[in-house]
Amino acid sequence: MNKQDEQLNALNDIRKMMDRSSRFISLSGLSGVFAGITALVGAYFANQEIVNYVNRDLETAYFDAGIEFNLIKIGLLVLIIALVGGALFTYRQSKKKNLPIWDKTAKNLLINLAIPLATGGLFIAALLYVHSNAYGLIAPSCLLFYGLALVNASKYTYTDIRFLGFCEIILGLIAMFNIGYGLYFWAVGFGILHIIYGTLMYFKYERAK
Template structure:
């Protein structure tokens, strides 16, 4: 066996090990799609907040409840659309690579992603219920917990996800001291960073691979 054959054999072994321990069907296009969805959602949230500031929804408790409902509705739609896009692009990638979309690695990835995300969601709800002026902390809190979720799940997929998680946490911490700009930080973290890292992953792992 010559040196080239030995290297090919080692590459094959490494690929088999990666497929058994890493979820490599994750598509960079799902990140780009999620980022674009987040930017659209941020635009509608900005318009809703502008209307609230201009008293378009009236005054008092009713206006406060209305804007909270609008923001929750926008956030929920962004989440549903982004998840649907993620499932679609991941399914398409798994078909291209002829890999199962659901196995032990996928379960471990989702579990490690879900624990910090669910914890963060409960924490945000607790903030809203117990603190009247907690609105400015929602954006940085979601960025930080999302970053922790990415770092926690990164050991089951591409390491690039870990760096994205670190960026989200840093952005969230900065946003903590600039709560009046929370929506802009949120749009940058969930929108721009997703598009940037999704593009990197697409060109690094998908485009031109022929798989």
């Protein structure tokens, strides 16, 4: 090994150290795939719930509050399963790379992710509280605020997350002009896009290592 190769190796080592100190690189692409599959399963059950409600006889149908409660339960269950699966895959990835799962970069990532998400959650809650017939705006709003959260947090992890965020924002804007198809846009944004980007990230950062 000549002197130039040694210098290049030293620069690569310095670059890896800087990446580890400034970016959360334990994020697993498989967590995105798992979240996407979970979202698609949840979208299927939500669609079945809506279809069953519409097809019920008016005399035996539940009030709107019934279907709202069931859809909220499905949404919360999907969120919990996706978070648990994502945490497990990320934990496995951190052990594989011999990196701490909780450090300053992880804290910064979660803070920058949580602020737009919490704002979006409060916005949607206020929207429904003020306008009881604004259910068609839930899915577009979820996509928009989730996309903003990804863009905001991307500086603390892989830059690929930024492009996923842009895709979510664009999809949310399109959904705003197609009220009534929110569940389909939700399935594409949280399901298909997660699977695509999770697969790409897995082969780019994990499989190739």
